[in-house]
Amino acid sequence: MSKPKLVMVGNGMAGVRTLEELFKIAPEMYDVTVFGAEPHPNYNRILLSPVLAGEMKVQDIILNDHDWYRDNGVNLHLGKKVAKIDRVKRQVIAEDGTVEPYDRLLLATGSTPFMLPIPGNNLDGVIGYRDIADTDAMIEAAKRYKHAVVIGGGLLGLEAANGLKLRGMDVTVVHIGPWLLERQLDEVAGRMLQKSLEDRGLTFLLEKHTEALIAGESGRVAAIRFKDGMQIPAELVVMAAGIRPNTALAESSGIYCNRGIVVNDTLQTYDPKVYAVGECVAHRGIAYGLVAPLFEQAKVCANHLANYGIGRYTGSVTSTKLKVTGIDLFSAGDYMGGKDTEEIILNDAAGGVYKKLVIKDNKLVGGVLYGDTADGPWYFQLLKDGKDIHEIRDQLLFGQSMVGDVGHQGQSKAAAMSDDAEVCGCNGVKKGVIVKAIKEKGLFTLDEVKKHTKAASSCGSCAGLCEQILASTLGGAYQATASDKKPMCGCTDHSHEDVRKAIRERELTSVEAVTKFMEWKNADGCEKCRPALNYYLISTWPHLAKDDPQSRFINERAHANIQKDGTYSVVPRMWGGLTTPAELRAIADAAEKYKVPTVKVTGGQRIDLLGVKKDDLPKMWADLAAAGMVSGHAYGKSIRTVKTCVGAEHCRFGTQKSMDMGVKLEKMLFGMWSPHKVKLAVSGCPRNCAEAGIKDVGVIGVDSGYEIYVAGNGGIKTEVAEFLCKVASDEEVMEVSGAFLQLYREEGWYLERTCHYVQRVGLDYVKQKIVEDGEGRKALYARLLDSLKGIKDPWAERLDGELKKEFEMLAVQPA
Amino acid sequence: MSEFRKICALADIPRLGARVVQQASGGDIAVFRTAEDEVFALHDKCPHKGGPLSQGIVHGKRVTCPLHGMNIQLDSGDAVAPDVGHCNRFEVKLEAGDVYLKV
Numbered sequence: 026m027s028k029p030k031l032v033m034v035g036n037g038m039a040g041v042r043t044l045e046e047l048f049k050i051a052p053e054m055y056d057v058t059v060f061g062a063e064p065h066p067n068y069n070r071i072l073l074s075p076v077l078a079g080e081m082k083v084q085d086i087i088l089n090d091h092d093w094y095r096d097n098g099v100n101l102h103l104g105k106k107v108a109k110i111d112r113v114k115r116q117v118i119a120e121d122g123t124v125e126p127y128d129r130l131l132l133a134t135g136s137t138p139f140m141l142p143i144p145g146n147n148l149d150g151v152i153g154y155r156d157i158a159d160t161d162a163m164i165e166a167a168k169r170y171k172h173a174v175v176i177g178g179g180l181l182g183l184e185a186a187n188g189l190k191l192r193g194m195d196v197t198v199v200h201i202g203p204w205l206l207e208r209q210l211d212e213v214a215g216r217m218l219q220k221s222l223e224d225r226g227l228t229f230l231l232e233k234h235t236e237a238l239i240a241g242e243s244g245r246v247a248a249i250r251f252k253d254g255m256q257i258p259a260e261l262v263v264m265a266a267g268i269r270p271n272t273a274l275a276e277s278s279g280i281y282c283n284r285g286i287v288v289n290d291t292l293q294t295y296d297p298k299v300y301a302v303g304e305c306v307a308h309r310g311i312a313y314g315l316v317a318p319l320f321e322q323a324k325v326c327a328n329h330l331a332n333y334g335i336g337r338y339t340g341s342v343t344s345t346k347l348k349v350t351g352i353d354l355f356s357a358g359d360y361m362g363g364k365d366t367e368e369i370i371l372n373d374a375a376g377g378v379y380k381k382l383v384i385k386d387n388k389l390v391g392g393v394l395y396g397d398t399a400d401g402p403w404y405f406q407l408l409k410d411g412k413d414i415h416e417i418r419d420q421l422l423f424g425q426s427m428v429g430d431v432g433h434q435g436q437s438k439a440a441a442m443s444d445d446a447e448v449c450g451c452n453g454v455k456k457g458v459i460v461k462a463i464k465e466k467g468l469f470t471l472d473e474v475k476k477h478t479k480a481a482s483s484c485g486s487c488a489g490l491c492e493q494i495l496a497s498t499l500g501g502a503y504q505a506t507a508s509d510k511k512p513m514c515g516c517t518d519h520s521h522e523d524v525r526k527a528i529r530e531r532e533l534t535s536v537e538a539v540t541k542f543m544e545w546k547n548a549d550g551c552e553k554c555r556p557a558l559n560y561y562l563i564s565t566w567p568h569l570a571k572d573d574p575q576s577r578f579i580n581e582r583a584h585a586n587i588q589k590d591g592t593y594s595v596v597p598r599m600w601g602g603l604t605t606p607a608e609l610r611a612i613a614d615a616a617e618k619y620k621v622p623t624v625k626v627t628g629g630q631r632i633d634l635l636g637v638k639k640d641d642l643p644k645m646w647a648d649l650a651a652a653g654m655v656s657g658h659a660y661g662k663s664i665r666t667v668k669t670c671v672g673a674e675h676c677r678f679g680t681q682k683s684m685d686m687g688v689k690l691e692k693m694l695f696g697m698w699s700p701h702k703v704k705l706a707v708s709g710c711p712r713n714c715a716e717a718g719i720k721d722v723g724v725i726g727v728d729s730g731y732e733i734y735v736a737g738n739g740g741i742k743t744e745v746a747e748f749l750c751k752v753a754s755d756e757e758v759m760e761v762s763g764a765f766l767q768l769y770r771e772e773g774w775y776l777e778r779t780c781h782y783v784q785r786v787g788l789d790y791v792k793q794k795i796v797e798d799g800e801g802r803k804a805l806y807a808r809l810l811d812s813l814k815g816i817k818d819p820w821a822e823r824l825d826g827e828l829k830k831e832f833e834m835l836a837v838q839p840a
Numbered sequence: 841m842s843e844f845r846k847i848c849a850l851a852d853i854p855r856l857g858a859r860v861v862q863q864a865s866g867g868d869i870a871v872f873r874t875a876e877d878e879v880f881a882l883h884d885k886c887p888h889k890g891g892p893l894s895q896g897i898v899h900g901k902r903v904t905c906p907l908h909g910m911n912i913q914l915d916s917g918d919a920v921a922p923d924v925g926h927c928n929r930f931e932v933k934l935e936a937g938d939v940y941l942k943v
Binding site for chain 2: 466476477482483547548549550551552555556574575576578579582583587589590591639830831833834835836837838839
């Protein structure tokens with residue numbers, strides 16, 4: 026059976042991105058044909074300004090070269106303009122007579138520069154600014170002529186003017202508005218921008234109306250005349266007064282167009298066989314001229330072309346950044362504000378910094394940053410997430426660092442970092458390397474940055490920073506996804522939240538059931554989603570869902586920690602950090618017997634035996650089990666340790682028996698799997714020798730009982746635990762700690778530590794669930810105890826039987 | 841002369857998992873089984889930093905090295921782009937439910 030035919034008209038960024046998304050999820054579905062009017066393969070149009078400015082070359086901005094089309098089996102017609110669509114016969118006819126039939130048609134015809142309807146607009150030397158040919162024409166003109174006029178003081182006009190100036194021309198920008206970039210900036214920021222561009226030698230004529238372009242003797246444009254009679258020389262005129270969606274082809278074939286080709290939320294036109302994406306489209310009355318929304322459209326469109334039938338495009342909030350080197354400008358959302366909004370403004374004219382944040386109902390709805398845009402991406406994220414900024418309002422203007430959240434999740438001042446500053450400490454990746462990869466390889470997402478540079482691909486603590494670098498490098502092309510809507514991994518478009526919900530509501534009890542029900546793109550998932558799915562299943566349906574060892578990372582499969590040389594480390598559990606001479610003797614014997622090269626005391630008060638061969642593990646466990654020891658789970662996303670001080674049992678300051686409490690907690694939680702590792706500590710007095718202030722749950726004994734702290738972290742970025750409540754008895758410590766951990770187990774996303782979970786949902790929410798709602802707390806605690814019922818020691822379970830196979834080597838059998 | 845030798849039954853390798861064939865010389869060989877019950881064999885050493893590929897998570901026709909997450913294509917031994925690297929392949933075949941390795 027032959028495949029259905031997909032024909033795409035237009036070979037620009039939005040269209041080709043749609044194909045890329047389509048090939049990712051349904052590579053074999055269509056025979057694909059692409060018509061491109063330009064002779065070039067798909068290139069990054071937003072980087073034409075750096076090309077004009079001489080900062081990049083055309084070959085640097087190619088996104089998909091000819092090999093890409095060939096490798097994906099795309100039948101490519103370059104330099105062929107499509108003349109007609111015959112919707113009855115379902116075929117596309119090019120000007121040169123090429124005919125291609127289609128089953129699905131994708132229109133991605135982009136837009137054309139708006140040429141002012143004035144006399145002389147067709148003279149030689151008058152051009153729009155849209156493609157490589159225009160850019161080449163400008164570069165050529167700059168070599169031969171002196172006077173350039175750019176009509177339009179928008180983003181594109183200013184970038185063109187800057188580029189021409191850098192190429193040695195005298196440039197005048199003519200703008201009809203009262204200030205520059207009036208669609209992105211308020212008046213103050215607009216004036217500041219104008220001043221700094223004037224310092225670079227550009228000339229501005231504001232509120233000027235062009236009347237005519239006047240030809241010289243050669244027939245080329247020579248001057249420009251305004252309605253007020255003023256006339257200035259102009260040997261090159263660049264029209265950057267806006268773009269018009271290119272709808273001529275669609276209209277001529279009878280497809281309904283308004284401000285663009287009208288599409289619905291699935292990117293279908295009025296003819297359901299015809300889709301459209303990009304700048305040629307009007308969605309809910311809006312035609313977008315920035316690349317980020319077009320990529321969102323591309324994703325949804327590909328999804329529907331692949332017959333997945335999920336995903337809607339509901340419009341985009343956009344942000345912009347001017348690509349003029351050395352000028353920092355950022356704007357997003359409702360930057361003007363109005364009667365029902367409030368504004369916070371910083372205006373340091375002498376220092377060249379201006380910031381305006383527009384707030385409505387305690388939420389950020391827009392803003393303008395000039396001179397210092399480092400916090401732009403953070404503000405944009407707050408805006409998109411619709412976060413309540415009430416609590417941080419008084420520091421909001423001073424940026425993220427003042428809110429006290431620098432470093433962890435990596436948010437810091439990406440734009441201000443030097444190129445040789447290290448971004449990813451795990452893999453030694455410097456900022457310059459990331460920026461270079463983003464530019465040269467045309468990266469647009471964090472995932473792509475991870476793949477190409479390895480940054481943020483290990484511990485992930487620099488992911489936020491990498492996103493900031495992406496944002497500051499791409500400017501308007503960057504589209505942050507609201508963080509709670511991010512897909513779990515490349516196998517799906519569903520977020521962690523969606524998946525957890527589906528598992529609960531649809532009573533899904535196996536990895537296969539989830540990937541099938543939620544239409545995973547790869548049937549058996551990947552190394553990222555499978556461990557998460559397995560955890561969600563066993564935590565949601567404790568005794569129903571079957572644990573899938575093949576969906577666990579090797580540490581949890583082998584119940585020991587893999588080391589850099591492929592050996593393992595073994596950590597027997599020492600309840601509350603306590604041990605006995607007999608246990609120590611057994612550990613020492615095992616270390617000698619299996620030639621353990623390194624014996625180390627861990628940060629969590631346990632003994633680590635490092636350098637054990639995998640096939641020795643079960644033998645060693647058997648020896649340790651004989652001395653009464655069980656697995657310390659020092660390898661898992663699970664309860665690790667409960668650290669203790671010596672407490673009232675021995676310490677002269679101790680108010681509570683911390684060792685006893687620690688042992689009780691650790692025994693209660695034995696075998697508890699969780700979204701990430703979990704550590705507890707119990708201190709007998711506020712001197713806090715067990716360091717309870719940086720643990721997931723920290724218990725501190727005081728004279729009248731215990732104080733309970735949650736969501737601390739001694740890891741990637743130290744987080745001090747927050748006070749949850751005070752209780753009087755040991756039983757209450759168990760109940761509150763257990764209920765908190767169960768809440769985290771039920772709602773946390775895989776690989777999310779308690780500190781990040783609490784940051785996401787808010788401490789007030791946790792207090793409400795655990796402290797105020799007594800019934801709810803008891804229910805959570807009961808669910809925790811129920812799920813831990815009948816937990817077996819994983820070491821003992823693997824001493825023989827089917828599970829032991831994991832540790833046995835195969836040998837070639839004799840012939 | 842190399843020939844196919846039996847190493848185990850297919851059922852001895854977990855689906856989406858691997859087993860290791862120990863060799864006297866030349867390094868261990870990892871034998872993988874996919875969800876579709878295809879078998880592949882690679883040198884048990886990631887081209888990146890020598891991680892034991894046999895211990896990685898298998899998905900599709902790929903395995904993810906447990907040390908630093910490099911993905912290796914089981915049928916070619918090549919690292920999945922944009923990573924680069926190559927891992928030696930060994931011939932394996934499935935016959936009547938048994939796995940044979942060419943040694």
